[in-house]
Amino acid sequence: MSFILNIETATKNCSVSIAKNGETVICKEIAEEGYSHAEKLHVFIEEIIAETGILVHDLAAVAVSQGPGSYTGLRIGVSAAKGLCFALNIPLIAVDTLQTLASQAKVNEGKIISMLDARRMEVYSAIYNADLEIERPILAEVIDENSFKDFTETIYFVGDCAEKCKLVLSNENFIFLEDVKYPSAAAMSKISYDKYQKSDTVDVAYFEPYYLKDFMITPSKKQ
Template sequence: MAILLCIETTTTNCSVALAKDDVILSFKEDMGLNYSHAERLHIYIAEVLREANISKSEIDAVAVSKGPGSYTGLRIGVSAAKGLCYALSVPLIATNTLKALAMQVNDPCDYIIPVLDARRMEVYSAIFNSEFNELRGIEAQIVAEDSFLKYLDSGKVVFVGNGAAKLKDLIKHPNAQFNDVALPSAREMVTLAAAKHKISDTEDVAYFEPFYLKDFYVTSKKK
């Protein structure tokens, strides 16, 4: 039995889960519209440990959602995960952010396309079948009304994530279904982290970096 601490900070959702293998012992998250990671992440970590009556020394591995997503959110989550791994001398596990998001879909469908907002008319996306097997890897793409037409013409498609709001206004295909409320969560990370821990699929703590996909840039203030 392994005690796993899972951290998800790729979007505005600050989410932490503590699990024994793939069974969640305690869970906290803030699904607000504003970023609260700097204020809440370490509080949530302490709370899930306390609620499960687990000490930090009992943690066997720390898992972090690797991105893509918010640059600042990713840095906060990865920094916290690395700090814990160094302090506790435990391995670091990185999980697929978009796969965990896809796993929130329970409706019968042929394809699941998790989409995260990437500014303007761009999204981060990947494509999975109903068994959560990856059919196309993660890409940053500008969306249009004919985006994902190959999959829409082949069967029912569920778009899930905050990027789905952009697609709802563009895609009017009868096979399209949208869930623009869902955000990546530590809840779905647990299954992925447990599977990786079982086969010792871990990261080099010193050299691991989040999967940004796009370069970070700062916009100047208007005068």
């Protein structure tokens, strides 16, 4: 029996879950504009361990969202995960944030495009098939009316970019699943357990989040 603590803090959603053998037992999360991760994360961790009825030493591993996403949010989540792994001498598992988001789509056909807001019309995105196999790696890109226009199958968009992107992404085969806005630690459970079974872990000391920042350089204004 393997209990894994999943931590997701890459977006406005501060989310924590405990899973047993890949099935979510309990999840606590809150999405706030003010990014309350620093205040909520450790409280959530303590609460779900207590409510699950296990001891912290019963954890087999800790999984953390590795990004891309909020710099501050990722640092908070990774720091907490590393601290637990060091203290308990258990492995650290890194989970792609956009894969977690895509797994929440629950579709049987077409493509899933996970997108997280960067700034203006810029997004972090990755493309998956309905089996959650990645078909195009994570990119930082600017969205316009020509984005993804070569796709003829149904395209499902998930993430927090719907409001701005659906104004320019208007093809008939484009569907925005607006209820899937933020990645959740509950959706990490199967992914992290699969990685745990394969011993697909990262070095606790040297692991760093995948920020994918500063891909657009704005020229400085001339004085």
